[in-house]
Amino acid sequence: MSVTPHPWLPKASCDAACMHAGAAPKGSRPAVWARSAVRITGAVLLLLAVPVLAVPLPGRSHLQRGYCRLMLRCVGVRITVSGGPIRNLRGVLVVSGHVSWLDVFTIGAVLPGSFVARADLIDWPALGVIARLMKVIPIERENLRRLPAVVGAVAARLRNGQTVVAFPEGTTWCGLGHGPFRPAMFQAAVDAGRPVQPLRLTYHHRDGRLSTVPAYVGEDTLVDSIRRLVTARRTVAHVQVQSLQLPGDDRRDLTARCEAAVRGAGGRDVAHAGQAPALVA
Template identity: 70%
Template sequence: MTVTEHAWLPRALCDDSCVRAGGAPPSRRLIAALRAGVRITSALMLLLVVPLLAVPLPGRGRVQRLYCRTFLRCLGVRITVSGGPIRNLRGVLVVSGHVSWVDIFVIGSVLPGAFVARADLVDWPAVGLAARIMKVIPIDRASLRRLPQVVATVAERLRNGQTVVAFPEGTTWCGLAYGQFRPAMFQAAVDSGRPVQPLRLTYHHRDGRPSTVTAFVGDDTLWQSLSRTVRTRVTVVDVEVASLELPGSDRRELAARCEVAVRGQIGRRFEHSHALAG
């Protein structure tokens, strides 16, 4: 997961130690291997119908939600939704913390829309096809010069009534530690005058322990993250829907409000606690 660095590039302190801290309980190798084989086969078969998501039919949003939820079940991931009601509004910027490529399908199963995601996502095997169909807005984290154009694209889509999902931490964290919400993408909500829907994603095992199984951090490859996910018996993701935030006129203030909605008042205090404790 290597990116050319510049001074403003968001950096996570998470590494393999974070993944081990929230890893899955030991499982028999044969059972885990069989489980992984069945799940990967099921997921690949489901990818055959991905092009149907591009067909502009009535109820397309419901189809995308069903597809994402079914794809996650193939991987052994279950979704629960709590918090406020999901409002059927057009032109909403959805924001959450960022743990993994799995986040895209988790949010897609609740609030389907276009995603702002790393530019090379569309080149990934299997996942890239789904990303293209879901009209990902690519962002090159190594290029600050292109950021204003990405923000302008997001604002335009919001004005046109499209839901757009962004991850304002700017990079993935393990879920046991967090990054600060960067204000840049919130400018799109300010410019378009559209509200922001914060979501809190929490990954855990069936017994309630925090899970880092799906995390995509440090030197992780897509295959390593996928392999951990499909070999684990069950991963549960809680999606907590916070209250809508009006855009206001200050992107930094909006980013701070949304970060509190996602992390709570003590969120930033624990920003680096897990990584430093390792």
Template identity: 75%
Template structure:
């Protein structure tokens, strides 16, 4: 636990420093957005047993993690299966709807950004290389996953390095790799959300590759919106993980939206993808800061 706390204090100092950059996305979400599961209060014994079982199952999967990077036949299928098993261990279920998932090479996958859980959710549907904050590889547990999945690091405080990231994204798309990005650039609670940023879409335009928007929404078992998985504001990674594994059940609904052709205008492509991810809900402008887990 001390390693988590020490890292989070260091990470929070970095967040405070980079927030001085006016170009960085900021979210209005904070800890007041998070609503815990009432079952935790009413049935503490059941919660303790459930939590212990989930921890044991998740730890049992860790030795198989190197398979995510092994050049084996059917590697994508292995990655999807591993992510689905890990989600079940954490108490998260997935429902899928919308258009078919096309078996195409070199696709940029985009969605809204709520939590570290998003990585496993998308990994269970369309596994690929994530565009991630550079210091993610230093995080406990998640850092190992990030290195195995060959993340594309982005320095949040260095705007001048962004063109290099875009070129890397375009290069991987051109070679037929799937790349996953969260264009909001920071996490939101899942009820509120922010505007997309155009940078990552330039990679798709430069490579001439399509974009697959995914709409992720988290719910309780009764279908009501859930903010339990959120990783926002002053929240710590450990606290977010604890909420997820102690909750009775979290359901993530993944809606596969229409594939978007790149065109030659990144802002037009961004607008089309943002509309697909948001549906008919009005967009909100960001006003404060969240955790930019994956950019």
């Protein structure tokens, strides 16, 4: 039975013009072919090692972090991290803006955990296997009736001390623009009484300009998105760690504080903008 899209379904306004605005020269054709061949070969070989992520080894989070960093390097992405310290806490909800399928590896290289992701990700070739091993919590954005169950699943994992990553925009944007945060996922942090870690995630060209190369929006296909990434000269993923936020008892206040932090207005002022201060210990 088909589901009629509800009027609150998040939808980005990004189009081909956004992709052109955030593009950059790729270089000569032989150089593009050479770098593409090396990157694709490395990524395929690394995908063959995916089952290792399912082995319950000590320090598994370090293994996942290392795997994600290697995958980023294989597809031509370098990662930089700035901002506040990453606190070694259990049961944290991690939130950021959403640009691409690549976000999973970028955030996984910094704060590995399980992700709330579109339900059809499980069926994607290669990435679907990784999604299942990372215990993705599937969400059907078109079906509001199942949203409370997803929020409940996130809250349960937070109570059990697991890190959960969610994208409150509800859909991907090109990287030049962004959408408003929706409060649903923040209810899980309120219900579980667990803190939220906002991350500001951006992608750049080598010269520092914002890049739309990793974007996955609109009518874009996964193949097209991957092709842009592996043929580009280099992409830099920058993760800025903002102040950890206590949940309080008002999900809309928590949403506003985290959105302000993710949009670059983080720090002490944002941490104290709502009823609950930033966690400092």
